Amino acid sequence: METMERDNRLIEPPRIRQRFARALPSYDNHAIAQQQITAEAAAMLQRTPRPFARCLEIGCGSGGFTRLLQQMLPEADWTLNDLCPESLSAAALHCPHSAHLVTGDAESAELGTGYDLIASTSAFQWFRHPQGFARKLATMQPPGGTLLFTTFLPGNLQEVKEITGRGLTYPSAGQWKEWLAHSYRIEVCREETIRLLFGNPLEVLRHLKYTGVTATGTGQWTRGMQADFIDRYNKQFSTGDNQVTLTYRPLYIQAIRR
Template identity: 45%
Template sequence: MLARLDKKRISHCFAKALASYDQHAQAQQQINRRLADLLHYSQQTSFQQVLEIGCGSGDLTRLLAQDYQVRSWCLNDLNSSALALAKQRLATAEVKLWAADAEQFERTLVLNQQFDLLASASTVQWFQQPQRIIQLATQALKPNGWLLFSTFLPQNLVEIKQLTAVGLDYPSLQQWQTWLEPHFELIAQDQQAIQLWFQQPSAVLRHLQATGVTATNQRQWTKGKLADFYQRYQQQFSVNGKVRLTYAPLLMLAKRKQNQ
Protein backbone atom coordinates (compact mmCIF):
# COMPACT_ATOMS: atom_id res chain seq x y z
CA MET A 1 0.00 0.00 0.00
CA LEU A 2 1.38 3.38 -0.98
CA ALA A 3 1.58 5.92 1.81
CA ARG A 4 -0.61 8.99 1.59
CA LEU A 5 1.43 12.17 1.87
CA ASP A 6 0.15 14.58 4.50
CA LYS A 7 2.32 17.71 4.40
CA LYS A 8 1.26 18.81 7.89
CA ARG A 9 2.24 15.43 9.31
CA ILE A 10 5.51 15.48 7.37
CA SER A 11 6.32 18.93 8.74
CA HIS A 12 5.45 17.84 12.28
CA CYS A 13 7.55 14.67 12.15
CA PHE A 14 10.63 16.44 10.81
CA ALA A 15 10.24 19.33 13.25
CA LYS A 16 10.04 16.81 16.10
CA ALA A 17 13.13 15.01 14.79
CA LEU A 18 15.20 18.15 14.19
CA ALA A 19 17.11 17.95 17.47
CA SER A 20 18.06 14.30 16.91
CA TYR A 21 18.44 14.37 13.14
CA ASP A 22 22.16 15.10 12.78
CA GLN A 23 23.08 12.41 15.31
CA HIS A 24 21.09 9.66 13.57
CA ALA A 25 21.00 10.60 9.87
CA GLN A 26 24.02 8.55 8.81
CA ALA A 27 22.58 7.58 5.44
CA GLN A 28 21.38 11.09 4.65
CA GLN A 29 24.79 12.51 5.56
CA GLN A 30 26.51 10.02 3.23
CA ILE A 31 24.14 11.12 0.48
CA ASN A 32 24.91 14.79 1.16
CA ARG A 33 28.65 14.17 0.89
CA ARG A 34 28.15 12.26 -2.36
CA LEU A 35 25.98 15.08 -3.72
CA ALA A 36 28.65 17.66 -2.98
CA ASP A 37 31.20 15.42 -4.71
CA LEU A 38 28.89 14.86 -7.69
CA LEU A 39 28.72 18.60 -8.25
CA HIS A 40 32.43 18.55 -9.13
CA TYR A 41 31.37 17.11 -12.51
CA SER A 42 30.01 20.58 -13.30
CA GLN A 43 33.62 21.83 -13.30
CA GLN A 44 32.39 24.90 -11.46
CA THR A 45 34.15 26.30 -8.41
CA SER A 46 31.73 29.12 -7.62
CA PHE A 47 28.06 30.04 -7.96
CA GLN A 48 26.43 33.43 -7.80
CA GLN A 49 23.00 32.40 -6.49
CA VAL A 50 22.06 29.03 -5.00
CA LEU A 51 18.56 27.81 -4.17
CA GLU A 52 18.37 24.83 -1.81
CA ILE A 53 15.05 23.00 -1.49
CA GLY A 54 14.36 21.18 1.79
CA CYS A 55 17.57 22.25 3.50
CA GLY A 56 16.64 20.70 6.86
CA SER A 57 19.36 21.19 9.46
CA GLY A 58 21.76 22.41 6.77
CA ASP A 59 24.20 19.53 6.34
CA LEU A 60 24.27 19.78 2.54
CA THR A 61 24.33 23.58 2.88
CA ARG A 62 27.48 23.30 4.99
CA LEU A 63 29.19 20.92 2.57
CA LEU A 64 28.46 23.06 -0.48
CA ALA A 65 29.66 26.17 1.34
CA GLN A 66 32.91 24.37 2.21
CA ASP A 67 33.56 23.12 -1.32
CA TYR A 68 32.31 26.02 -3.45
CA GLN A 69 32.25 29.81 -3.38
CA VAL A 70 28.66 31.08 -3.22
CA ARG A 71 27.69 34.75 -3.24
CA SER A 72 24.08 34.40 -2.06
CA TRP A 73 21.73 31.66 -0.90
CA CYS A 74 18.00 31.09 -0.81
CA LEU A 75 17.22 28.32 1.69
CA ASN A 76 13.85 26.58 1.65
CA ASP A 77 12.18 24.26 4.13
CA LEU A 78 8.71 23.61 5.51
CA ASN A 79 9.97 24.41 9.01
CA SER A 80 11.23 27.85 10.01
CA SER A 81 13.20 26.29 12.90
CA ALA A 82 15.17 24.20 10.39
CA LEU A 83 15.85 27.30 8.30
CA ALA A 84 17.24 29.14 11.31
CA LEU A 85 19.55 26.21 12.05
CA ALA A 86 20.71 25.94 8.44
CA LYS A 87 21.36 29.69 8.26
CA GLN A 88 23.90 29.33 11.06
CA ARG A 89 26.03 27.27 8.68
CA LEU A 90 26.40 30.37 6.48
CA ALA A 91 27.51 33.05 8.89
CA THR A 92 29.30 35.19 6.28
CA ALA A 93 27.00 34.74 3.28
CA GLU A 94 23.97 36.63 1.99
CA VAL A 95 20.99 34.42 2.88
CA LYS A 96 17.28 34.56 2.12
CA LEU A 97 14.91 32.18 3.92
CA TRP A 98 11.83 30.70 2.24
CA ALA A 99 9.56 28.82 4.67
CA ALA A 100 7.02 27.12 2.41
CA ASP A 101 6.03 23.96 0.59
CA ALA A 102 8.38 24.15 -2.40
CA GLU A 103 6.07 21.94 -4.43
CA GLN A 104 3.64 24.88 -4.50
CA PHE A 105 6.36 27.27 -5.62
CA GLU A 106 4.13 29.29 -7.97
CA ARG A 107 2.16 30.60 -5.00
CA THR A 108 5.02 31.62 -2.75
CA LEU A 109 8.15 32.69 -4.66
CA VAL A 110 8.89 34.53 -7.89
CA LEU A 111 11.76 32.60 -9.48
CA ASN A 112 12.43 34.30 -12.86
CA GLN A 113 15.44 32.15 -13.81
CA GLN A 114 17.71 33.90 -11.33
CA PHE A 115 19.69 30.98 -9.87
CA ASP A 116 22.68 29.14 -11.30
CA LEU A 117 22.40 26.16 -8.92
CA LEU A 118 19.37 24.43 -7.44
CA ALA A 119 20.26 21.78 -4.87
CA SER A 120 17.98 19.41 -2.97
CA ALA A 121 18.84 16.41 -0.81
CA SER A 122 16.40 13.65 0.19
CA THR A 123 13.38 15.92 -0.20
CA VAL A 124 11.44 15.42 -3.43
CA GLN A 125 10.15 11.98 -2.39
CA TRP A 126 7.89 13.97 -0.05
CA PHE A 127 6.31 15.80 -2.99
CA GLN A 128 2.88 14.67 -4.15
CA GLN A 129 4.41 14.82 -7.64
CA PRO A 130 8.21 14.37 -7.41
CA GLN A 131 8.73 15.61 -10.97
CA ARG A 132 7.66 19.06 -9.78
CA ILE A 133 11.29 19.62 -8.81
CA ILE A 134 12.10 19.71 -12.53
CA GLN A 135 9.35 22.23 -13.23
CA LEU A 136 10.64 24.32 -10.34
CA ALA A 137 14.21 24.08 -11.63
CA THR A 138 13.14 25.05 -15.14
CA GLN A 139 11.66 28.27 -13.80
CA ALA A 140 14.37 28.96 -11.20
CA LEU A 141 17.56 28.25 -13.14
CA LYS A 142 19.30 30.38 -15.70
CA PRO A 143 20.12 28.71 -19.03
CA ASN A 144 23.09 26.40 -18.38
CA GLY A 145 22.22 26.42 -14.67
CA TRP A 146 22.73 23.29 -12.58
CA LEU A 147 20.20 20.98 -10.94
CA LEU A 148 21.69 18.79 -8.20
CA PHE A 149 19.33 16.55 -6.26
CA SER A 150 18.85 13.23 -4.55
CA THR A 151 15.78 11.10 -4.06
CA PHE A 152 15.23 7.35 -3.65
CA LEU A 153 14.54 4.38 -5.90
CA PRO A 154 11.76 1.79 -5.43
CA GLN A 155 14.04 -0.52 -3.41
CA ASN A 156 14.36 2.09 -0.65
CA LEU A 157 13.67 0.80 2.89
CA VAL A 158 12.72 -2.51 1.33
CA GLU A 159 12.77 -4.23 4.73
CA ILE A 160 10.09 -1.94 6.15
CA LYS A 161 7.96 -2.15 3.03
CA GLN A 162 8.19 -5.94 2.93
CA LEU A 163 7.04 -6.34 6.54
CA THR A 164 4.40 -3.58 6.69
CA ALA A 165 3.30 -3.33 3.03
CA VAL A 166 3.50 0.46 3.41
CA GLY A 167 5.91 2.82 1.65
CA LEU A 168 6.31 5.77 -0.64
CA ASP A 169 5.88 5.55 -4.41
CA TYR A 170 9.41 6.08 -5.70
CA PRO A 171 9.82 6.73 -9.45
CA SER A 172 12.35 4.65 -11.35
CA LEU A 173 15.61 5.90 -12.81
CA GLN A 174 14.07 5.66 -16.28
CA GLN A 175 11.16 7.84 -15.23
CA TRP A 176 13.49 10.52 -13.91
CA GLN A 177 15.49 10.44 -17.14
CA THR A 178 12.28 10.89 -19.14
CA TRP A 179 11.20 13.84 -17.00
CA LEU A 180 14.59 15.54 -17.28
CA GLU A 181 15.15 15.11 -21.02
CA PRO A 182 13.03 18.00 -22.42
CA HIS A 183 14.82 20.70 -20.44
CA PHE A 184 17.99 19.19 -18.96
CA GLU A 185 21.11 17.30 -19.98
CA LEU A 186 21.98 14.58 -17.47
CA ILE A 187 25.65 14.99 -16.60
CA ALA A 188 26.25 12.50 -13.77
CA GLN A 189 24.38 10.13 -11.49
CA ASP A 190 25.00 7.87 -8.50
CA GLN A 191 22.76 5.06 -7.29
CA GLN A 192 24.93 3.13 -4.86
CA ALA A 193 22.85 1.59 -2.05
CA ILE A 194 23.58 2.29 1.62
CA GLN A 195 23.08 -0.41 4.25
CA LEU A 196 22.93 0.47 7.94
CA TRP A 197 23.26 -2.19 10.66
CA PHE A 198 21.58 -2.18 14.06
CA GLN A 199 21.73 -4.36 17.14
CA GLN A 200 18.00 -5.11 17.10
CA PRO A 201 14.82 -4.20 15.16
CA SER A 202 13.70 -1.75 17.83
CA ALA A 203 16.80 0.32 17.03
CA VAL A 204 15.68 0.47 13.37
CA LEU A 205 12.38 2.05 14.37
CA ARG A 206 14.13 4.50 16.71
CA HIS A 207 16.45 5.47 13.84
CA LEU A 208 13.52 6.11 11.49
CA GLN A 209 11.71 8.16 14.13
CA ALA A 210 14.83 10.18 14.97
CA THR A 211 15.25 11.14 11.29
CA GLY A 212 11.57 11.95 10.60
CA VAL A 213 11.09 9.08 8.16
CA THR A 214 8.04 7.82 10.06
CA ALA A 215 6.05 10.68 8.50
CA THR A 216 4.30 8.12 6.29
CA ASN A 217 3.53 5.62 9.04
CA GLN A 218 0.04 6.07 10.41
CA ARG A 219 -0.51 2.48 11.52
CA GLN A 220 -1.46 1.79 15.12
CA TRP A 221 1.16 -0.40 16.78
CA THR A 222 -0.31 -2.71 19.40
CA LYS A 223 2.04 -4.60 21.70
CA GLY A 224 1.32 -7.80 19.77
CA LYS A 225 1.85 -6.24 16.34
CA LEU A 226 5.12 -4.68 17.46
CA ALA A 227 6.39 -7.98 18.85
CA ASP A 228 5.46 -9.73 15.59
CA PHE A 229 7.23 -7.04 13.56
CA TYR A 230 10.38 -7.41 15.66
CA GLN A 231 10.34 -11.19 15.35
CA ARG A 232 9.88 -11.21 11.57
CA TYR A 233 12.50 -8.47 11.12
CA GLN A 234 15.01 -10.51 13.12
CA GLN A 235 14.21 -13.67 11.19
CA GLN A 236 14.39 -12.16 7.71
CA PHE A 237 17.03 -9.42 7.90
CA SER A 238 19.57 -10.58 10.49
CA VAL A 239 23.23 -11.23 9.62
CA ASN A 240 25.86 -12.08 12.23
CA GLY A 241 23.65 -10.91 15.06
CA LYS A 242 22.70 -7.54 13.54
CA VAL A 243 19.77 -6.40 11.41
CA ARG A 244 20.03 -4.31 8.27
CA LEU A 245 18.16 -1.35 6.85
CA THR A 246 18.69 -0.47 3.19
CA TYR A 247 18.57 2.99 1.63
CA ALA A 248 18.47 3.13 -2.17
CA PRO A 249 19.39 6.71 -3.10
CA LEU A 250 19.44 8.21 -6.57
CA LEU A 251 21.68 11.23 -7.05
CA MET A 252 21.56 13.28 -10.24
CA LEU A 253 23.41 16.26 -11.67
CA ALA A 254 21.79 17.87 -14.71
CA LYS A 255 22.44 21.02 -16.73
CA ARG A 256 19.61 23.20 -17.97
CA LYS A 257 19.62 23.35 -21.76
CA GLN A 258 20.60 26.66 -23.29
CA ASN A 259 17.56 26.97 -25.56
CA GLN A 260 14.93 25.94 -23.02
Protein backbone atom coordinates in the same frame (compact mmCIF):
# COMPACT_ATOMS: atom_id res chain seq x y z
CA MET B 1 6.23 9.09 -21.64
CA GLU B 2 6.67 7.30 -18.31
CA THR B 3 4.15 8.19 -15.64
CA MET B 4 3.73 6.81 -12.16
CA GLU B 5 1.03 6.11 -9.64
CA ARG B 6 1.71 7.39 -6.13
CA ASP B 7 -0.27 6.79 -2.96
CA ASN B 8 -0.26 10.45 -1.98
CA ARG B 9 -2.24 9.69 1.15
CA LEU B 10 1.16 8.94 2.70
CA ILE B 11 2.52 12.37 1.74
CA GLU B 12 0.84 14.91 3.99
CA PRO B 13 2.98 18.06 4.41
CA PRO B 14 1.61 18.96 7.88
CA ARG B 15 2.52 15.52 9.26
CA ILE B 16 5.88 15.50 7.51
CA ARG B 17 6.65 18.95 8.95
CA GLN B 18 5.66 17.79 12.45
CA ARG B 19 7.75 14.60 12.35
CA PHE B 20 10.87 16.28 11.01
CA ALA B 21 10.57 19.15 13.47
CA ARG B 22 10.35 16.59 16.26
CA ALA B 23 13.40 14.74 14.91
CA LEU B 24 15.53 17.87 14.43
CA PRO B 25 17.47 17.58 17.74
CA SER B 26 18.39 13.94 17.04
CA TYR B 27 18.69 13.97 13.26
CA ASP B 28 22.40 14.75 12.88
CA ASN B 29 23.41 11.97 15.27
CA HIS B 30 21.33 9.28 13.56
CA ALA B 31 21.09 10.18 9.84
CA ILE B 32 24.01 7.94 8.88
CA ALA B 33 22.94 7.17 5.32
CA GLN B 34 21.79 10.72 4.64
CA GLN B 35 25.18 12.07 5.71
CA GLN B 36 26.97 9.69 3.33
CA ILE B 37 24.67 10.84 0.53
CA THR B 38 25.23 14.51 1.35
CA ALA B 39 29.01 14.07 1.35
CA GLU B 40 28.89 12.37 -2.06
CA ALA B 41 26.64 15.10 -3.52
CA ALA B 42 29.08 17.76 -2.32
CA ALA B 43 31.98 15.81 -3.85
CA MET B 44 30.13 15.68 -7.17
CA LEU B 45 29.78 19.45 -7.17
CA GLN B 46 33.45 19.92 -6.33
CA ARG B 47 34.50 17.69 -9.25
CA THR B 48 32.73 19.99 -11.73
CA PRO B 49 33.50 23.53 -10.52
CA ARG B 50 31.51 26.30 -12.18
CA PRO B 51 30.86 29.91 -11.15
CA PHE B 52 27.62 30.07 -9.17
CA ALA B 53 26.39 33.52 -8.15
CA ARG B 54 22.75 32.80 -7.32
CA CYS B 55 21.89 29.52 -5.62
CA LEU B 56 18.90 27.69 -4.15
CA GLU B 57 18.86 24.75 -1.75
CA ILE B 58 15.56 22.88 -1.57
CA GLY B 59 14.69 20.96 1.60
CA CYS B 60 17.73 22.06 3.59
CA GLY B 61 16.70 20.13 6.72
CA SER B 62 19.05 20.49 9.65
CA GLY B 63 21.71 22.06 7.42
CA GLY B 64 24.16 19.24 6.78
CA PHE B 65 24.31 19.92 3.05
CA THR B 66 23.95 23.66 3.66
CA ARG B 67 27.20 23.67 5.63
CA LEU B 68 29.12 21.96 2.82
CA LEU B 69 27.60 24.17 0.13
CA GLN B 70 28.46 27.30 2.09
CA GLN B 71 32.05 26.16 2.48
CA MET B 72 32.33 25.74 -1.30
CA LEU B 73 30.36 28.85 -2.30
CA PRO B 74 30.56 31.35 0.59
CA GLU B 75 30.17 34.42 -1.62
CA ALA B 76 27.08 33.24 -3.49
CA ASP B 77 23.64 34.74 -2.99
CA TRP B 78 21.69 31.94 -1.31
CA THR B 79 18.01 31.09 -0.95
CA LEU B 80 17.17 28.26 1.46
CA ASN B 81 13.88 26.39 1.50
CA ASP B 82 12.38 23.88 3.89
CA LEU B 83 8.97 22.74 5.03
CA CYS B 84 9.95 23.26 8.69
CA PRO B 85 10.74 26.77 9.97
CA GLU B 86 12.80 25.19 12.76
CA SER B 87 15.03 23.50 10.18
CA LEU B 88 15.45 26.70 8.21
CA SER B 89 16.62 28.53 11.31
CA ALA B 90 19.17 25.79 12.04
CA ALA B 91 20.44 25.66 8.45
CA ALA B 92 20.75 29.45 8.22
CA LEU B 93 23.34 29.37 11.02
CA HIS B 94 25.79 27.87 8.51
CA CYS B 95 25.53 30.83 6.12
CA PRO B 96 28.42 33.35 6.36
CA HIS B 97 26.08 36.13 5.29
CA SER B 98 22.33 36.49 5.32
CA ALA B 99 20.37 34.03 3.19
CA HIS B 100 16.83 34.45 1.90
CA LEU B 101 14.63 31.91 3.72
CA VAL B 102 11.48 30.42 2.16
CA THR B 103 9.35 28.28 4.45
CA GLY B 104 6.91 25.90 2.83
CA ASP B 105 6.27 23.00 0.49
CA ALA B 106 8.65 23.45 -2.46
CA GLU B 107 6.01 22.14 -4.86
CA SER B 108 3.72 25.10 -4.18
CA ALA B 109 6.02 27.76 -2.68
CA GLU B 110 7.32 30.69 -4.73
CA LEU B 111 11.05 29.94 -4.78
CA GLY B 112 12.23 32.55 -7.26
CA THR B 113 14.03 32.25 -10.61
CA GLY B 114 17.41 32.80 -12.22
CA TYR B 115 19.38 30.27 -10.16
CA ASP B 116 22.81 29.23 -11.43
CA LEU B 117 22.63 26.29 -9.03
CA ILE B 118 19.70 24.39 -7.56
CA ALA B 119 20.79 21.75 -5.05
CA SER B 120 18.92 19.31 -2.83
CA THR B 121 19.56 16.09 -0.94
CA SER B 122 17.02 13.55 0.33
CA ALA B 123 13.97 15.76 -0.21
CA PHE B 124 12.41 15.11 -3.62
CA GLN B 125 10.94 11.76 -2.52
CA TRP B 126 8.39 13.69 -0.44
CA PHE B 127 6.87 15.48 -3.42
CA ARG B 128 3.34 14.49 -4.37
CA HIS B 129 3.84 15.29 -8.07
CA PRO B 130 7.54 14.81 -8.92
CA GLN B 131 6.93 14.94 -12.67
CA GLY B 132 5.33 18.37 -12.33
CA PHE B 133 8.14 19.50 -10.04
CA ALA B 134 10.69 18.56 -12.71
CA ARG B 135 8.94 21.05 -14.98
CA LYS B 136 8.95 23.69 -12.22
CA LEU B 137 12.71 23.28 -11.76
CA ALA B 138 13.27 24.20 -15.41
CA THR B 139 11.38 27.48 -14.98
CA MET B 140 13.73 28.53 -12.18
CA GLN B 141 17.03 28.24 -14.08
CA PRO B 142 18.59 29.97 -17.10
CA PRO B 143 20.39 27.98 -19.81
CA GLY B 144 23.63 26.62 -18.41
CA GLY B 145 22.32 26.42 -14.84
CA THR B 146 23.30 23.37 -12.79
CA LEU B 147 20.80 21.07 -11.08
CA LEU B 148 22.18 18.69 -8.46
CA PHE B 149 19.91 16.53 -6.35
CA THR B 150 19.61 13.20 -4.61
CA THR B 151 16.43 11.29 -3.96
CA PHE B 152 15.52 7.64 -3.37
CA LEU B 153 14.67 4.72 -5.62
CA PRO B 154 12.35 1.71 -5.46
CA GLY B 155 13.74 -0.66 -2.85
CA ASN B 156 14.45 2.14 -0.38
CA LEU B 157 13.68 0.99 3.18
CA GLN B 158 12.45 -2.24 1.62
CA GLU B 159 12.63 -4.17 4.89
CA VAL B 160 10.15 -1.87 6.63
CA LYS B 161 7.80 -1.72 3.64
CA GLU B 162 7.79 -5.49 3.24
CA ILE B 163 6.76 -6.04 6.85
CA THR B 164 4.36 -3.14 7.36
CA GLY B 165 2.99 -2.81 3.84
CA ARG B 166 3.47 0.95 4.08
CA GLY B 167 5.96 3.25 2.46
CA LEU B 168 6.49 5.75 -0.31
CA THR B 169 6.29 4.87 -4.00
CA TYR B 170 9.57 6.04 -5.48
CA PRO B 171 10.13 7.07 -9.11
CA SER B 172 12.75 5.09 -11.00
CA ALA B 173 15.96 6.58 -12.37
CA GLY B 174 14.48 6.19 -15.85
CA GLN B 175 11.43 8.22 -14.90
CA TRP B 176 13.53 11.08 -13.52
CA LYS B 177 15.72 11.08 -16.65
CA GLU B 178 12.67 11.21 -18.90
CA TRP B 179 10.98 13.98 -16.90
CA LEU B 180 14.13 16.11 -17.04
CA ALA B 181 15.22 15.30 -20.60
CA HIS B 182 13.29 18.05 -22.36
CA SER B 183 14.89 20.85 -20.32
CA TYR B 184 18.13 19.36 -19.00
CA ARG B 185 21.19 17.56 -20.26
CA ILE B 186 21.97 14.80 -17.76
CA GLU B 187 25.66 14.70 -16.76
CA VAL B 188 25.39 12.18 -13.91
CA CYS B 189 22.66 9.67 -13.10
CA ARG B 190 23.94 7.11 -10.61
CA GLU B 191 22.26 4.62 -8.33
CA GLU B 192 23.67 3.35 -5.05
CA THR B 193 22.80 0.90 -2.29
CA ILE B 194 23.63 1.70 1.34
CA ARG B 195 22.94 -1.15 3.73
CA LEU B 196 23.03 -0.19 7.41
CA LEU B 197 23.42 -2.75 10.19
CA PHE B 198 21.65 -2.59 13.55
CA GLY B 199 21.78 -4.78 16.62
CA ASN B 200 18.05 -5.49 16.57
CA PRO B 201 14.76 -4.27 15.01
CA LEU B 202 14.12 -1.88 17.92
CA GLU B 203 17.27 0.00 16.92
CA VAL B 204 15.86 0.23 13.40
CA LEU B 205 12.65 1.76 14.73
CA ARG B 206 14.61 4.26 16.81
CA HIS B 207 16.71 5.19 13.78
CA LEU B 208 13.57 5.85 11.73
CA LYS B 209 12.01 7.90 14.51
CA TYR B 210 15.12 9.97 15.19
CA THR B 211 15.56 10.81 11.50
CA GLY B 212 11.89 11.63 10.80
CA VAL B 213 11.50 8.83 8.28
CA THR B 214 8.35 7.69 10.10
CA ALA B 215 6.53 10.66 8.53
CA THR B 216 4.57 8.14 6.46
CA GLY B 217 3.20 6.46 9.58
CA THR B 218 -0.18 7.06 11.14
CA GLY B 219 -1.12 6.61 14.77
CA GLN B 220 0.65 4.70 17.53
CA TRP B 221 1.72 1.09 17.42
CA THR B 222 0.24 -1.31 19.93
CA ARG B 223 2.52 -3.61 21.90
CA GLY B 224 1.32 -6.51 19.78
CA MET B 225 2.09 -4.68 16.52
CA GLN B 226 5.61 -3.91 17.71
CA ALA B 227 6.19 -7.50 18.84
CA ASP B 228 5.04 -8.78 15.45
CA PHE B 229 7.30 -6.32 13.66
CA ILE B 230 10.32 -7.39 15.72
CA ASP B 231 9.64 -11.09 15.20
CA ARG B 232 9.17 -10.81 11.44
CA TYR B 233 12.14 -8.47 11.03
CA ASN B 234 14.43 -10.89 12.87
CA LYS B 235 13.23 -13.80 10.76
CA GLN B 236 13.43 -12.04 7.38
CA PHE B 237 16.33 -9.60 7.64
CA SER B 238 18.87 -11.03 10.06
CA THR B 239 22.46 -11.25 8.85
CA GLY B 240 23.12 -14.37 10.88
CA ASP B 241 25.55 -12.62 13.23
CA ASN B 242 23.04 -10.98 15.56
CA GLN B 243 22.44 -7.98 13.29
CA VAL B 244 19.65 -6.85 11.00
CA THR B 245 19.76 -4.74 7.84
CA LEU B 246 18.09 -1.53 6.70
CA THR B 247 18.56 -0.59 3.05
CA TYR B 248 18.73 2.86 1.50
CA ARG B 249 18.68 3.27 -2.31
CA PRO B 250 19.85 6.78 -3.22
CA LEU B 251 19.85 8.25 -6.71
CA TYR B 252 22.31 11.02 -7.66
CA ILE B 253 21.49 13.33 -10.57
CA GLN B 254 23.51 16.24 -11.90
CA ALA B 255 22.20 18.06 -14.97
CA ILE B 256 22.65 21.24 -16.99
CA ARG B 257 19.73 23.42 -18.09
CA ARG B 258 19.49 23.41 -21.89
